[in-house]
Amino acid sequence: MRKHDAQTPGPAHGFTLLELMVSVVASSLLMVGLMSALFIASSSLDGTGDVKRRNEGSEVLAEVLRDLRLAKTFTEKTANAVTFTVPDRDGDTFPETIRYSWTGTAGAPLLYEYNGGPAATIAEDVHEFDLSFLERSMGGGSGAVFQEFTEASESSNVISLAIDVPPGTADDDLLIAAVVTDGNTVGDLIPPAGWTELVIGHRSSKVTLGVWWKLASSEAGTYQFDWASGEQAYGWVMRFTGHDPLAPINAMTDDKETSATPTSSAVVSTVDNALILRIGGFDDDDITIDAPGLADHTAITADRSGTGLESCSGAAGYVVQPLAGSSGTSAFSLTSSEEAVVVTIAIAPGTSP
Numbered sequence: 001m002r003k004h005d006a007q008t009p010g011p012a013h014g015f016t017l018l019e020l021m022v023s024v025v026a027s028s029l030l031m032v033g034l035m036s037a038l039f040i041a042s043s044s045l046d047g048t049g050d051v052k053r054r055n056e057g058s059e060v061l062a063e064v065l066r067d068l069r070l071a072k073t074f075t076e077k078t079a080n081a082v083t084f085t086v087p088d089r090d091g092d093t094f095p096e097t098i099r100y101s102w103t104g105t106a107g108a109p110l111l112y113e114y115n116g117g118p119a120a121t122i123a124e125d126v127h128e129f130d131l132s133f134l135e136r137s138m139g140g141g142s143g144a145v146f147q148e149f150t151e152a153s154e155s156s157n158v159i160s161l162a163i164d165v166p167p168g169t170a171d172d173d174l175l176i177a178a179v180v181t182d183g184n185t186v187g188d189l190i191p192p193a194g195w196t197e198l199v200i201g202h203r204s205s206k207v208t209l210g211v212w213w214k215l216a217s218s219e220a221g222t223y224q225f226d227w228a229s230g231e232q233a234y235g236w237v238m239r240f241t242g243h244d245p246l247a248p249i250n251a252m253t254d255d256k257e258t259s260a261t262p263t264s265s266a267v268v269s270t271v272d273n274a275l276i277l278r279i280g281g282f283d284d285d286d287i288t289i290d291a292p293g294l295a296d297h298t299a300i301t302a303d304r305s306g307t308g309l310e311s312c313s314g315a316a317g318y319v320v321q322p323l324a325g326s327s328g329t330s331a332f333s334l335t336s337s338e339e340a341v342v343v344t345i346a347i348a349p350g351t352s353p
Helices: 017-044 053-067 131-136
Strands: 075-077 081-084 096-101 108-114 120-126 145-164 174-182 196-203 207-215 222-241 250-259 272-284 298-304 312-321 336-345
Touching: 017 298, 053 081, 053 250, 081 196, 145 196, 145 298, 174 272, 174 312, 174 336, 196 250, 196 336, 222 312, 250 272
Parallel strands: none
Antiparallel strands: 075 081, 081 096, 096 108, 108 120, 145 222, 174 207, 174 222, 196 207, 207 272, 250 336, 272 312, 272 336, 298 312
């Protein structure tokens, strides 16, 4: 069983009496809810009654509870997954991002991710991991929440790309689409009706990235993005909840460079708990699948249209910024220096209930 005791909490800070009272109440709700949700999970670790595995299940329960009681902000809260930040543990003054997830399939493992790193198994043969109580006991959260994404790719020269609507989409969800094409399609890359452009840019006519947003409203089954000349393409649509329903895009910037570590510039958010979303489009196929880089961020995607010199690739990840101000920079990680277009977006949170 993996333990992460080495990441010790940073220096303690003072609390007001009101903050302390709220913390005690929230912790009590968390403890009751989590024990209810995970008792079945820890018991199911041992269908044969093996005492050792029961003890391991109890240790996992204690570990998850400890992390959740320290949670500062949540960026994902579903029945089977939760992503949140905890106070600085490594001395760099920035909060750490933790994710626990289970596929929902009986017998699948419970996974743990730390600062966007690789997922590690902390419990095997899990039959129940239900975090619905988090939403009931803590409300909708204090910031925008990434929920899911859909993707599509074309490994031959085409003039359009169709991407499915994320399956859980409901009216007023925030949708952000990104499409990467090989070559320069800036003058003719067109989204479906109803999307608002954030940026369409190219780097040295080798790669083009378009990014758009919309609030969902009776969405159709797919979105088709078009351009004039045949190119390979990779694209994805991301779904968010918990955003400001009137002005979800709080700030944005974009960069163009040729590098193995393309920079995602800082944005200056004007609100606390902004979700900082970083999107990159790159020439060729020099990415590591599902590993965008972006230290201390939660990965969304990293994939490509195909392989070879006529291909293109894209990636995205995010982090929650607890306080308004500069997000600082980050960098994608490629396997070779390539032309890149990078966009950084601050998504404003909605008002908590």
